[in-house]
Amino acid sequence: MSYLVLARKWRPQRFAEVIGQRHVSLTLSNALKTGRLSHAYLFTGPRGVGKTSVARILAKALNCEQGPTDEPCNACPACTAITEGHCLDVLEIDGASNRGIDDVRQLRESVKYAPASVRTKVYIIDEVHMLTTDAFNALLKTLEEPPKHVCFVMATTEPLKVPATILSRCQRFDFGRVAAVDLQRHLERIAAAEHLAIDSEALLVLARKAEGGVRDGLTLLDQVAASGEGPFDVPRVQDILGLSGGALCFEISAAVVARDPRRALAQLQEAYQSGLNLQEVAEELVQHFRNLLLMSFGEELAAAVELTADERAHLGEQVRAHDLAPADALRLLRILLDVTGRMRRSGHGRVHLEVALAEMATMTRAVDLGEVLARLRAGEPAPAGGASRSTGGVSGAKPGPGPKGQAASAPAQGPGAVAEGAPGPTDGEWGTAWAQVVARIRAEKAFLGSCLHTSQVVGVSDGRLQIVLNDANGFMGEQVEQAANRRVILQAIEAVCGRPLGFRVVKARPAPATEPPGSDPAPASPVPRPPAAPAAGPDPAAARDRTRARRIAKLMDGDIVGPAC
Numbered sequence: 001m002s003y004l005v006l007a008r009k010w011r012p013q014r015f016a017e018v019i020g021q022r023h024v025s026l027t028l029s030n031a032l033k034t035g036r037l038s039h040a041y042l043f044t045g046p047r048g049v050g051k052t053s054v055a056r057i058l059a060k061a062l063n064c065e066q067g068p069t070d071e072p073c074n075a076c077p078a079c080t081a082i083t084e085g086h087c088l089d090v091l092e093i094d095g096a097s098n099r100g101i102d103d104v105r106q107l108r109e110s111v112k113y114a115p116a117s118v119r120t121k122v123y124i125i126d127e128v129h130m131l132t133t134d135a136f137n138a139l140l141k142t143l144e145e146p147p148k149h150v151c152f153v154m155a156t157t158e159p160l161k162v163p164a165t166i167l168s169r170c171q172r173f174d175f176g177r178v179a180a181v182d183l184q185r186h187l188e189r190i191a192a193a194e195h196l197a198i199d200s201e202a203l204l205v206l207a208r209k210a211e212g213g214v215r216d217g218l219t220l221l222d223q224v225a226a227s228g229e230g231p232f233d234v235p236r237v238q239d240i241l242g243l244s245g246g247a248l249c250f251e252i253s254a255a256v257v258a259r260d261p262r263r264a265l266a267q268l269q270e271a272y273q274s275g276l277n278l279q280e281v282a283e284e285l286v287q288h289f290r291n292l293l294l295m296s297f298g299e300e301l302a303a304a305v306e307l308t309a310d311e312r313a314h315l316g317e318q319v320r321a322h323d324l325a326p327a328d329a330l331r332l333l334r335i336l337l338d339v340t341g342r343m344r345r346s347g348h349g350r351v352h353l354e355v356a357l358a359e360m361a362t363m364t365r366a367v368d369l370g371e372v373l374a375r376l377r378a379g380e381p382a383p384a385g386g387a388s389r390s391t392g393g394v395s396g397a398k399p400g401p402g403p404k405g406q407a408a409s410a411p412a413q414g415p416g417a418v419a420e421g422a423p424g425p426t427d428g429e430w431g432t433a434w435a436q437v438v439a440r441i442r443a444e445k446a447f448l449g450s451c452l453h454t455s456q457v458v459g460v461s462d463g464r465l466q467i468v469l470n471d472a473n474g475f476m477g478e479q480v481e482q483a484a485n486r487r488v489i490l491q492a493i494e495a496v497c498g499r500p501l502g503f504r505v506v507k508a509r510p511a512p513a514t515e516p517p518g519s520d521p522a523p524a525s526p527v528p529r530p531p532a533a534p535a536a537g538p539d540p541a542a543a544r545d546r547t548r549a550r551r552i553a554k555l556m557d558g559d560i561v562g563p564a565c
Helices: 022-034 052-064 077-084 102-111 135-145 182-193 201-212 214-225 236-243 243-256 261-273 278-296 299-304 309-321 326-345 351-363 369-378 431-442 446-451 475-480 483-497 540-555
Strands: 040-044 088-094 121-126 150-156 171-174 363-366 386-388 456-461 464-468 502-506
Touching: 022 052, 022 171, 040 052, 052 077, 052 088, 052 121, 052 135, 052 150, 052 431, 102 121, 102 135, 102 150, 121 456, 182 201, 182 278, 201 214, 201 456, 214 236, 243 261, 243 278, 243 309, 243 351, 243 386, 278 299, 278 309, 278 326, 299 309, 309 351, 326 351, 363 369, 431 446, 431 456, 431 464, 446 475, 446 483, 483 502
Parallel strands: 040 150, 040 171, 088 121, 121 150, 363 386, 464 502
Antiparallel strands: 456 464
16 A cells, blocks of 8 residues: 555654653653663553654664764664664564563573664564563563663553563653643644645544544544545534534533433434444543533633633533532532443443433532531521432421321330420439330330340430440440441430430440539439439420431431530
């Protein structure tokens, strides 16, 4: 074939032509100038960012007739042979197909011989992480002390799979992804040289699709150029590459943040009928909602959003119009990240994406739990229609009317029950009250009651009963500390004592609890006397606040105790 693809035609031939890897080019150039060259290098980074290209440039710099030099001439026989790939002393080895110990043994034998036509023999091992453990071990000694005429350059996309013994013998250079703006400029220069009429914004679409890979960007540009005559604009490029486009993402996100599931699913159905790959649509939605998340934090993160100026402005308007909070944007993005993984593993990708969009469009807004509690304490109603950032929401349902228009009766109470808001036990000791609590628990959960059968109350501190368990192996304590069992115990304590109290399992008897100011001293007794209840009657508003707080605590699988309740 006479045609040479753009990725090969425009492969960089000098360090100055490598884009996006200035730290690598500058370090290697200075090393060549000062003669401080290593005998082994490891180039790591994602695909298509210049690892093999830099390895070839380094080989030419070492063997150029004017060198070693940081600027190979690309005209001498050595540079020409290396560029064309037929230099016998610059060997490019595929680590995936030459991964065994026998292949490394052959390499070790060939290392001994001097180069035939150039100054330095260079071994470029691509995808070196594919070598077996035995092959790596066989390479160690040669890699550590090679002959003076040998240089190793290894490249990999997965450096974590390279043994530490190999890493310690090499100078490592990490190649990063090329920024979309830099790749867009690079594509503009190549398009102008190739006389391709393509819009700058269309090139930005290619750069974003390439995900930081120069080779991927040139391959996409080659595909667009092969589709026919220009000019090429954004819609045409998206149609050629089968991309959904920013318009579809904006339409779906607008429906999601406006909580309109019908419109979101209709847009997805239209994309499906037009022949778009739904996996690609999901991937583009992930990038779009990632940009939405960044914009929700403020304009200072707008530079991290790889969009055109018009798209960035549109995205900001969408965030402001619907008052999208970062917590909501984060929850939406997490749903999309989960569904993209499930779609790859499932044969029902369309259904997964539809379920995700329906869930996103019907999801309630996040409400800060601290704000809910602050409003409850202040006597204000909790925010309506919201989902707590720590819980699933707060229910405000009230008991329905009973027969003949009367209020529904309260559930049956256990032994020693006291109505909500009624005074707590004042004549008996805490031990008597705790016995009633245990009896009530046993009637509801027999196993939990048996765990508390030999327990005792030894005091009250900070609104919590101090409980001692006869628990030699810790099993009873584990049962008591389970969230569901804690709720049962707390409800029983409140029903018996007439007010919410917490409890704490202690190992030894603490100091006697201090009675509130103005209360009568407790009688001489091995168990402290419970504090007297206030003389005033129950406060309906306070009882409602306690009920709401208990609902929040139940949703959190925890408990709220103390005077604030």
